[in-house]
Amino acid sequence: MRFASIGSGSEGNALVVEAGATRLLLDCGFSTLDATRRLARAGLDPADLAGIIVTHEHSDHLGGVFPIARRFGLPVWITHGTFAAARESDPDAGASVDVALIHGEAQFEVGDLQVFPYTVPHDAREPVQYVISDGARRLAVLTDTGSSTPRIEAMLSGCEALVLEANHDLEMLRRGGYPPALQARIAGRFGHLDNATAGRILSAIDQRRLRHVVAAHLSKQNNSPELARAAFAAALGCEANWIAVASQDEGFGWREIG
Secondary structure, three states: OEEEEEEOOOOOOEEEEEEOOEEEEEOOOOOHHHHHHHHHHOOOOHHHOOEEEOOOOOHHHHOOHHHHHHHHOOOEEEEHHHHHHHHHHOOOOOOOOOEEEEOOOOOEEEOOEEEEEEEOOOOOOOOEEEEEEOOOOEEEEEOOOOOOOHHHHHHHOOOOEEEEEOOEOHHHHHHOOOOHHHHHHHHOOOOOOEHHHHHHHHHHOOOOOOOEEEEEOOOOOOOOHHHHHHHHHHHHOOOHHHOEEOEOOOEEEEEEOO
């Protein structure tokens, strides 16, 4: 089992997970042309994908999902609330696409991958994040949540790999140029994780099987890779350079979960 990001940040997000002959794309906030170019860097073509799983309706996650799914005949898994929100913004969303609606936190399978959705606090209609498994190993993804819950910590515990949001440093956000209302939204309970809160989540979960930790969804204006790495390293008791960081332009390359 392996995973890679083709971009992570407020300008677009997409993550690829592979096991056996199955490759799933988690979100796509890029145009079809841009996503195709980014996938090529990972040695993939969109036609290689088994489908796309969606976290929520914000454009940096959903914006490219239906166009690329339509172009390459890919099925899309999406919650009822997220699909309804997408249809309100664009009545043609999902047209000519095989849309499978996710029912709560019910597990489903796509080829060689098992997919476990779980709910998170975020300012979207019915947002979920995912744990993905090949039956032996698990990758947990947690971005776009403003706070933790016991359910989140239970889902993240015992995984071999974790992609965890480190959107902002609180002091950088406060000193930056964002208007107060936007600062409050980002730092609020339904916004995005700051470095310190992400570190507390890491400290709270069962870390014993962790082999990969990636800081993701970093703000270009309100965070730095060095600050995110320092917060994660302190929580894990490891060297800062062991923590990987997903970038907006490059994401990160393939990482094997063995």
